[in-house]
C-alpha cells in the first residue's frame with residue numbers, strides 16, 4: 089500500500105508542532121521514502137580523510153543502500169565514487185578498506201577505472217568499436233556524487249539537485265573547527281578500529297536519544313550508582329580513574345542537565361551542552377594547554393577547551409563529542425534496524441591521555457562490554473515493539489514547547505528542552521516533502 093508517496097500533506101501531518109505520529113518509526117513505506125528522499129537530499133558523512141592517507145587508499149561504506157568508495161587520488165585530493173561497475177553493476181571493491189594502486193579493476197569482467205572513476209580499459213575492446221557503449225552511461229565510468237571536505241570530515245550529497253554543502257550545514261560547521269583545533273596542528277585522525285552495533289530500532293529513535301538529557305537520570309541510574317559504589321571502595325586520597333571521571337557524571341541531576349543549555353540550527357542540527365556537559369570536568373595537561381596557546385592563541389584556546397558539548401548532531405547521520413573525541417555514524421538498515429558505528433578521533437600532536445580518555449569512554453559506553461549503551465538499546469527495542477501495539481499512536485515532544493518557536497531556526501534553549509528533537513523532525517518533514525530542488529512541495 090502506498091499511502092505517503094504521493095501525499096506530501098499526509099507526511100506533514102505526521103509531524104505536528106509538539107508531537108509525532110508513530111508511523112515515522114514504523115512505516116516500511118516511509119523508510120523507503122527516507123532512502124529515496126531524505127538521504128538523497130541531505131549531506132551525509134562518508135568518512136574521515138585520515139582513513140585514506142596515501143594515493144590509492146580507499147574506504148567503503150553504504151548510505152541509503154548506495155555503495156560508496158572514498159578514495160585518495162594521485163594528486164592527494166579525495167573522491168567519492170559509487171562502488172558499482174559501469175558494465176553490469178558488480179562491486180568494484182569488496183573489502184572495507186585497502187589500497188587499489190593506480191586503478192580499480194572489476195573482479196567480474198576486468199573493466200578498469202582510474203581512481204577518479206574514468207573508464208581506463210576494457211578487455212576485447214575491438215568488440216566495442218562501432219557500438220554506442222562509449223557514448224552512454226557505461227562509457228562514462230563510475231558515478232561520482234557530490235562531495236565536500238571540512239577539516240578532514242568527508243560528506244556527500246547523493247542527489248545532484250540537493251542543497252549546497254555550506255547552505256545545508258552552515259554555522260554548525262564551526263563545531264568541526266573546534267574539534268580539529270583541539271590539535272595543536274589543527275588536524276585529527278581516526279585512531280584504531282570501529283565499534284559496530286546493530287540495534288532493532290528505527291534510526292530516528294537513536295538520533296533523538298543523542299539529544300535527550302533527561303533520560304540519563306533514570307535509564308542510566310545503575311551506571312552512576314555502580315560508579316559511586318566503586319568510588320566508595322577507593323582510599324580518600326586515591327586519584328580518580330578515567331572510568332570513574334567519565335561514569336560518575338551520568339548521575340548528575342535534572343537541574344544540571346537543564347543548565348547545560350542547547351542550541352539548534354537549521355536542517356535538524358544541534359549542539360547539546362553549550363555551557364557545560366557531563367564531559368566538562370576532565371582536567372587538561374598544562375603542557376597541552378601551552379601547545380594549544382602557541383598554535384591558536386590564548387583566546388581561541390580558552391574557547392576550544394571550554395567547548396565540551398555532550399553531543400553534536402549533524403542531521404541525519406553524524407553525532408559527535410568534542411571531549412572525548414568520539415564520532416558516531418548512524419546508518420539505517422531497515423525500518424527497525426539501525427547500524428551505529430563508533431570511532432575514536434585523536435588530535436594530532438596532543439598528549440596520549442586525550443586518546444586514552446576517548447578509548448576508555450567508547451569502551452565503557454558503546455562497546456559490546458558497555459555498561460551504558462545497553463541500557464539505551466534495551467529501551468529503544470522495547471519502544472519499537474510497543475509503538476506497534478494498539479493504543480496511543482502519538483509520541484510526545486511537548487517539553488518546553490512554545491508557540492512560534494519554529495519561526496526561529498537558530499536559538500538557544502535549556503538542555504532539557506525537547507526542541508532539539510522537534511527540530512530534527514521538522515527537518516525530516518521538510519526533506520521528505522521537498523521536490524528535488526529543495527522547495528517544499
Ligand code: FES
Pocket residue numbers: 173174175176177178194195196197198199
Ligand atoms: S560487471 Fe564489471 S566488468 Fe563486468
Ligand SMILES: [Fe+2]
Pocket residue numbers: 297303304307308460464
Ligand atoms: Fe543513554
